[in-house]
Amino acid sequence: MNEEFTDLLDKHNLKKTSPRLSVLSILKSRDVATSQPELEQIIGKEVDRVTLYRTLTTFEEKGIIHKVLDLNGTSNYALSSSTISNNQLHDEHVHFNCTVCLNVYCLDQLHIPKLSMPQGFSSQNVNVIVYGICYSCNKKAEEFLKKKDNA
Ligand SMILES: [Zn+2]
Ligand SMILES: [Zn+2]
Numbered sequence: 001m002n003e004e005f006t007d008l009l010d011k012h013n014l015k016k017t018s019p020r021l022s023v024l025s026i027l028k029s030r031d032v033a034t035s036q037p038e039l040e041q042i043i044g045k046e047v048d049r050v051t052l053y054r055t056l057t058t059f060e061e062k063g064i065i066h067k068v069l070d071l072n073g074t075s076n077y078a079l080s081s082s083t084i085s086n087n088q089l090h091d092e093h094v095h096f097n098c099t100v101c102l103n104v105y106c107l108d109q110l111h112i113p114k115l116s117m118p119q120g121f122s123s124q125n126v127n128v129i130v131y132g133i134c135y136s137c138n139k140k141a142e143e144f145l146k147k148k149d150n151a
Helices: 003-011 018-029 036-046 049-062 081-085 135-150
Strands: 065-069 075-079 093-098 104-111 129-132
Touching (some): 018 036, 018 075, 036 049, 049 075
Parallel strands (some): 093 129
Antiparallel strands (some): 065 075, 093 104
16 A cells, blocks of 8 residues: 555545545556546446545545646546645646647646736636647657658
């Protein structure tokens, strides 16, 4: 069992169940945010859909993970930066949604600047999503063009 995750569940007063530990280790192993259907595929029959849904909801409420909507309106989940690094500040980061592969990336190194609200407005959270082409799709395009040049 991964100590990092059992400690994390302890900290949030959550029972150390195997679905919870599986979800955490899957989300940590991926460099892109993961949708519930993708999680279902990776976990397999070991965890039923309702349990998975409840696990994600609990984690989101506790701030252990965060949700990002992609171009299709699908929810994608990723570990919160504070879950990985104990740094609360990094949690307001920019997201990137690739228009080719549709993957959602957490750009932890890009922080969302403080926005000053007009009088009478109070902000609760800010979402910034950049749409474009990710490094891996850019690389594929480059390789494709190189091959074409050599042909
Ligand atoms: Zn891409
Ligand atoms: Zn993120």
